[in-house]
Amino acid sequence: MLKGKTIVLGVCGGIAAYKAVELLRLYKKAGADLHVIMTAAAQKFVTPLTFQTLSGNPVHTELFDLFQGHEIGHISLADRADLLVVAPATANLIGKVANGIADDLLSTTIMATRAPVIFAPAMNTNMLENPVYCSNQARLETFGYRFIEPSTGDLACGWQGKGKLPDPAQLFSNSLTSLYPADLSNETFLITAGPTREEIDPVRYLSNYSSGKMGYAIARAAAERGAKVVLISGPTALDPPRGVETLYVVSAQQMNGAVLERAHEATVVIKAAAVADYRPLIRADGKVKKEGQETWSLELEKNPDILATLGQMGLKALLVGFAAETDDLIGNARKKLEKKNVDLIVANDVSRVDAGFEADTNAVRLLFRDGSEEELPLLPKSAVANILLDRIKTLCDA
Numbered sequence: 001m002l003k004g005k006t007i008v009l010g011v012c013g014g015i016a017a018y019k020a021v022e023l024l025r026l027y028k029k030a031g032a033d034l035h036v037i038m039t040a041a042a043q044k045f046v047t048p049l050t051f052q053t054l055s056g057n058p059v060h061t062e063l064f065d066l067f068q069g070h071e072i073g074h075i076s077l078a079d080r081a082d083l084l085v086v087a088p089a090t091a092n093l094i095g096k097v098a099n100g101i102a103d104d105l106l107s108t109t110i111m112a113t114r115a116p117v118i119f120a121p122a123m124n125t126n127m128l129e130n131p132v133y134c135s136n137q138a139r140l141e142t143f144g145y146r147f148i149e150p151s152t153g154d155l156a157c158g159w160q161g162k163g164k165l166p167d168p169a170q171l172f173s174n175s176l177t178s179l180y181p182a183d184l185s186n187e188t189f190l191i192t193a194g195p196t197r198e199e200i201d202p203v204r205y206l207s208n209y210s211s212g213k214m215g216y217a218i219a220r221a222a223a224e225r226g227a228k229v230v231l232i233s234g235p236t237a238l239d240p241p242r243g244v245e246t247l248y249v250v251s252a253q254q255m256n257g258a259v260l261e262r263a264h265e266a267t268v269v270i271k272a273a274a275v276a277d278y279r280p281l282i283r284a285d286g287k288v289k290k291e292g293q294e295t296w297s298l299e300l301e302k303n304p305d306i307l308a309t310l311g312q313m314g315l316k317a318l319l320v321g322f323a324a325e326t327d328d329l330i331g332n333a334r335k336k337l338e339k340k341n342v343d344l345i346v347a348n349d350v351s352r353v354d355a356g357f358e359a360d361t362n363a364v365r366l367l368f369r370d371g372s373e374e375e376l377p378l379l380p381k382s383a384v385a386n387i388l389l390d391r392i393k394t395l396c397d398a
C-alpha cells in the first residue's frame with residue numbers, strides 16, 4: 001500500500017525511541033522507502049545500525065556530511081519525502097521548530113520540506129502540560145503541522161499520566177491519513193462490527209470471540225478519508241472512533257433492525273460483525289437454576305442473515321461481507337459471496353492466532369464478484385482497512 005512512497009522518520013532522544021524501530025518495520029512491510037534521521041540524543045538510546053539494517057538505507061545523523069554528488073543531504077531528503085514523521089518527538093525539537101531554529105539535520109530537514117510533517121510527542125506529563133510546550137505545539141498546529149496525541153499510562157520517569165508514545169500500530173495508521181487525500185468524501189459507509197449476544201436468561205448469553213477491532217479499524221480509516229460513517233456495533237471494549245456515528249446493539253435481531261433502518265442512506269455497506277447465527281428459542285425471565293438439572297439442552301432458532309437480506313434487497317450500495325472460516329477458506333468464502341449476492345468478501349482464517357478475531361493484525365484474502373482474488377500479507381488491521389478501502393473506492397468509481 002505504500003509502494004512508491006518515501007517516508008522520512010525522525011527519531012529524537014527518548015526512552016520511546018525503541019518503538020520507532022517497530023514503526024519503521026510497519027512502514028517497510030507496507031512497501032515504503034524509509035530514510036531515518038536520528039538526533040545526537042536518539043543515538044544514545046538506539047544505534048543507527050539498527051535503523052540502517054531494517055530500513056536498508058544509510059541513517060542520517062550529521063548536517064554537514066551529506067553532500068551526495070551535487071545534492072545537499074538535508075535538502076534532498078526534504079524534497080524526496082512524501083511524509084516526514086517524528087517519533088518520538090521531544091519538547092526540545094518541537095520548541096526548536098516552533099521558533100525557527102534549525103541547528104541539526106532533523107530540524108533543518110523539517111524546515112526545508114513541503115511534505116506533511118507529523119510529530120508524535122513523548123515526554124513527562126508535566127513537560128507536556130507546561131504552557132511553553134503547549135504554546136509551541138499550538139503554534140505549529142496553526143501552520144498545519146500535525147500532532148499525534150500521546151497516550152496515558154506508566155511513564156519511564158516513574159510518573160503516571162499522559163505522555164507515552166502510542167503503540168507503533170496506532171502511529172502507523174494515524175500517520176497514513178496524511179498520505180491519503182480525503183478520497184472517500186462522496187461516500188456514506190454503514191459498517192457493522194463486533195459480536196452479538198443472544199440472551200439465555202438475565203445472567204447468561206451465547207456469543208463469539210469477535211473483538212470488533214477489524215470493523216472499528218475500517219470505520220476509523222473511512223472517516224479519516226472523509227467518508228460519512230455509521231458504525232453499528234455489538235458489545236466491545238473499544239472506544240468509539242472519532243468522527244463516526246456509533247450506534248450500539250446487543251443481539252442479532254437488534255443489529256438486523258438497525259442495519260435495515262440505515263442501509264438506504266449508504267453507498268457502501270461493510271458487514272464485519274460476527275453475528276450469532278442462532279439464539280435461544282426461549283429467553284428465561286428469571287435466572288435458570290441448576291438444582292435438579294444434571295444436563296441442560298438449549299433449543300436454538302436461527303437469527304436473520306442480515307447480509308443475505310441486504311443482498312436480496314437490490315440496494316444500490318456496494319456490499320462487502322466477511323467470511324470467518326477455519327476450513328477451506330476460499331471455497332467457503334466464495335460460496336458466501338455467491339449465496340449472499342455481495343460484491344466483495346474478505347476471507348479470514350480465524351484459526352490463526354495472528355489473524356482474525358482478537359489479534360491486532362490480520363491476514364486476509366479479498367474475493368471479488370468477477371472471480372478475481374487478492375491475498376494480503378499479515379498487516380496491522382489499520383493497514384488492512386486502508387487497502388480494503390482502496391479496493392472499495394476502485395469498485396465505487398468503476
Ligand code: CTP
Pocket residue numbers: 252271272273274275276277303304305306307308320321322323324325336
Ligand atoms: N452475517 C450476517 N448475519 C448473520 C450471519 C452472518 O449478516 N446472521 C454476515 C457476517 O457479518 C459476515 C458474513 O455474513 O459478513 C459471513 O458471516 P460468517 O459468520 O462467516 O458466515 P455465516 O453466513 O454465518 O455462515 P457459517 O456460520 O455457516 O460459516
